[in-house]
Amino acid sequence: MLKAVKFLFVGIVILFILVTAALFAITSLLDPNDYKPEIENAIQESTGFHININGAIDWSIYPWLGLELSEIQVNTTEGAPFTTLDNMQFRVALMSLVKMSPRADKLVIDGLQLNLEKDSKGVGNWEKLSDREALSANDEQDTEKTATETAKPNQEQDFDFTVSEIVLANINVNYTDKPAGRTIVLSPLNVTATDISTDSPIPVKIDFTLSDSQSGISTDGKLKTTVTLSKDLKRTELSPFSAKFALSGKPFGSETVNTAINTAITLDTAGQTLSVANMSLTLENLAAIIDLQISEIDKTPKINGSAKIVDFSLQKLLTNLGQKPIPTTDDKVLKKIAFSTSLKSPGNQISLPDIQLTLDDTVFKGNASIDQKTSRILARLDGNAIDIDRYSPPEQKEGTQEQARTTPSPDTTPGGTAPDDSLPIEMLKGLNFDLSANLQQLVAQNMTIQDIAIQTTAKNGIIKLNKAAGKLYKGDFLATADINVKAKKPTWKLHSEINRVELLPMLKDFRELTLLAGNLNFKADIASTGKNLTQLQNNADGTASFNIDKGALEGVNLQALACKGAAQLQGKKVDISQRPPLTSFNDMSGTVKINGRIISNPSLIASLAGIALGGHGQVNTADNTLEYGLDLKVVGELGDPNCEVNKYIKDIAIPVKCTGSIGGETSPDCGLDTTRMSDMVKQIARREATRKIDKAIDRKLGKWLNKKEKNQEGSTDSRADTEKQQEKEDKKEAVKGLIKGLFN
Template identity: 30%
Template sequence: MKAFGKILGLFFLGLLLIVVALGFALTHLFDPNDYKDEIRQIARDKANLELALNGDIGWSLFPWLGLELHQTTLASAATPDKPFADLQMIGLSVRVLPLLRKEVQMSDIRIEGLNLTLSRDEKGRGNWEDIGRPAQASATTGKPAETQPAPQPTEPAEEKPAQPIKLDIDSLTVNNARIDYQDAKTGQQFSAEGIELTTGAIREGSSIPLKLSAFFGTNQPVIRARTELQGDLRFDRALKRYQLENAKLSGEVSGEPLQGKTLTFGAQGELLADLAAQIAEWNSLKLSANQLLGLGELKVRDLDKEPKLTGGLSIAQFNLREFLEGIGQTLPPMADGNALGKAELVARLNGTPTSLALEELNLKLDDSSFTGRIAIADFAKQALRIQLKGDRLDLDRYLPPKSKEAEGTSAARKTEVKETVASAGQSGTTPLPKAPTQQAWSEEPVLPLEQLRKLDIEATLSLAQLTLNKLPIENATLKTKGKGGLLNLEDMRGNLYNGTFEAKGQLDVRQQVPQLSAQKRVARIPVEKLIQAQGEKPPVKGLLDMTADIKTSGNSQKAWVDTLNGNANFVLNDGVLVDANLEQQLCQGIATLNRKSLSGEPRGKDTPFEELKGNLVFRNGVANNPDLKARIPGLTVNGNGDVDLRVLGMDYRVGIVIEGDKSAMPDPACQVNERYVGLEWPLHCRGPLELGAKACRLDKDGMGKIAAKLAGDKISEKLEEKLGDKVSPELKDALKGLFKR
């Protein structure tokens, strides 16, 4: 038995020596380089591929089936002079015996200097699309072949599922590879160069270390990026499950969108793709972009249909201003140079290939906190959807500061007002102030028209406290929609100084000159607070009720005022005319008629009133007020005139009527007697709005008429006393009329 085993062993040893000898003979006596033409023809016929073997073919047969190709190019047989791939060298070898067991055991695979040049022509056809299709047989000119009978259908044999080939590769190395892509139709170009790939042993179910680095570039827009990816790859082809563990992606990117700046980025985590379940996950996500740091998790399902993204994202507090400036994004000028200094975010993610939503959002921006939802409903249309609720927002910090041109306009007007105030005096005996002439508004553009024309937005915002134009608005809500250049302010309301306001409006930027319209209503808002918020001294106090319906056009403060048209009505209750004593003005008129001089100082500098009301009609920036009325204890005030909003000036005719209150006036020179009751004492008010009633003076023409009337009444009384019943009533009336003319 031992002898039989020895003989069997010698037999197999001899067989192995014969196989080795045969392999040695084949590799040394058979040269594949002699068959290059045949190899090219096979590639042409079977794969429609033009194969150029410019270098030597090296090979080995046993126990490794090895192959080395040098200086090789590949092209479509349709365009043989336009290769789409070339390589300097590819080397690989595989054990022969494991192939019989459907196992691939390979040594190191090395690829050197691979270049892929891919392109699409103007019809969208790629230069690689014909590869792999067998060449069509050439047409024959002889007799047509006899028709063969159609084969009879047979019972299909029961197919067994193919067993996947077991892979066992020592390593894979790719050095100095490059990929170029160009689209003639769009002009777009893409390149990946300096591609370096190294792996450890590639075995199914085992952890495979890998490292990949490359430089990327595009021309629309011009972008350059350096990237490096490291991790441990694990895969199971039977389960269609692929994992990249301990993944680390890092790099830098620069180019036109970054305006010469550089973004340094990084991402880490555990990646999984389960093609059987059609899901992909990125767990334990850590990301960075310059100083921005974030954590999160991402999951994509329905990979074979329309992928759907879910997950979460948390971004730690960072300086948003510095981050944006660091990636070349120029911020518009803001009143507060430190605005956008702090930002942090926590949100759930939901998305599709065309949309992304931040749900359950918690956003902190500077001193403000918001909750709600922000979404891009359509990336292509930039459709923005916002639903936010916040605690407070000082919007003034983020608005543009006054331009030099606006400051110059404001300074010129303030100088004019200051000079007018200085010459106006306090007693009302000085000449009537001059009408202002300096423009009060800036011509700087306000609205970003191009961005607004592209805007697709639906937004709902509510804030516990909003500061706008220095006004502390409480419980503010805003709802707006905009699309195709037409923006609608559907509702804006809030509380202001214990009063309320509401507004609706529309902005149409579809044409070259923007059109604006608005409807407003305010109730019981202290008007002096509104004026003080603009840095002006209020000439009047009181609770304002107002409704307005206005239209305007243009894209600057000046244009909006110059083209302002519409109407409004207002009521000012429980008010005060500040630094304006109408009683003193009335005293001056009475003293003038009494031919006396005032001997004392006014008892007060203000004039309280119960109600001040009227209607306004706006025509190209000038508000006409035909029916001003005010109720002051003992007095009624009527007026009409214009408020020129272009220069913030006024020109009014005012009449003061003494009513039932006939108490003594504060100065003996202006004692009221019954002859003055019911007369309308005329005032003319002209000058900057800031002067208020201080811009009012006695109307000399009107005073002359009152004097003539009073003189006529006095003569009539004397005639009555002298004539008594001695003349007929007709003659008596004629004489009275003569003196009243």
């Protein structure tokens, strides 16, 4: 038995030696270069690829099973070059294959030139490589099924292999998209990996240059990592992993932008986990740190981790990126921005439970979540204080302001649309959120607002501002809004209320105005339709009401104007230049009607010392002009001994007219309405004439009636004294009426 085994072993050795010798003889005696046409035809028949081998072919069998090819070209079916390869080498120890433990010396691919192109019809040249038709759907399914079934028995097997070195050198890829007018060039790409085996660290280095004609950006990249593969190839570690990129091109001006990534990555397909540990991302002076642990990656991934952006200056970052810093009123802002949060993903929801956002001196804290199925965002933020005026553009110089005032407006004709006033309707339709925010203090337009609370929602094209409330100059405000962008004509509705707001300090802070003082109460309901700002302004429709108590009009003394008007009506002159430009009142109220760009005030009522004030007028927001009329009815003393008001002037409304532009450097001009004053003079003259006629008639009629009574004293018809007197008065009035009719 032992002898038989011995002879069998010797026979196998002899057979192996003979086969090896035969292969050695073939490789030694036969030159594959003599069979290039046959090799090219065989490849084309089996794959459909058009291949030309222009260089030498070299092969070996023992001790290394190797193949070396040079100057290979693959063409499309139309004969256009698709790819060329300068040199390819591969060698594996023959005996390692026998032992089922492959040991390769090296794999080298050098000088690969790959040309990818989409023609004017959008067809890629890679679709024209083979004459053979693609596998049918059934064939593909059968192939996949067979591959799956074949792979099953090997899923638990370990892999034992060694490759001394893999080198990809001078790889060049050109991609041209003619319809898009875009070219992407990867040139060169170099990859090296050494000492490749399982359960051992594998050093890998990659460097490349990538340019994109569309973005105008060129990127030089360098990647370095150590890869560790488990024997069953189910666990892969890249630790450490580092990458550096240098970006240049038109978007960055003359600057070169540096960015880097440093991390450790572990992928475990058996445990279905992915770990990204302590990832550091840097972009010039911007640095972010991310840590992620992801499980159940083959299902709905569950995420736990954190993200942090370290304090950085946005202005410096923009400068480093070749951009201009953002112009701000305060040059100390946008220099401290930071962000941090933890990350959790239970099921389909990604949550950020502890957000902290820092913007200079302002800190927001809160939480947010995103539903991956519906894309709905929920967020709650609370902040301390922010002065947004610090972030506004600086004031223009006088010359620039004058140029801006004289530059024609881009607005089109009434009802038209300005070039840039369209509203983002489609974007609004896609919004899906529930947001709320609280802010302790906000400074905007130099006005201070406190205890701000905002709550808003959006879904299916319906956007609601459920609440915007806060405290404003010892008063408070509340606003709600509804926007519906689902319809062909989007609708916009606004309701606002202001209660007990002190006007004078607010207006002083807002525009250094001292026009009006008092406690304001205001309520408005406004609606509009449209897809751009011009339509919203033209279609605006609404009403408002207001009242101001314990107030004053600054810059005008209505009592003085009434005094001057009364004097003129009596043919007198009064100097009111020394009267203070102030009108105090106990209460002022009115209503407002909004119709397109016209805001009208049909009724204004105010109670002033000695005067009952009424008014009406309008503001045209298209050209920011005011036309307003006031009626000053003297009902009492005007507080000046020179303002004597006789009984004929009393209760007559003295007209005042205010006209001019608003919102500019000049204020509206207010003064006596001379046209209406002329009518008033005529009215008073008519009243005085009527008074004199009445007096004369009374005197004449009295004498005539008295004389008639004396002539009738002897009459037998006796009446009571009271009846006689009444009859006398009735006759007098009847006669007066007839006489007055002659003058009308």
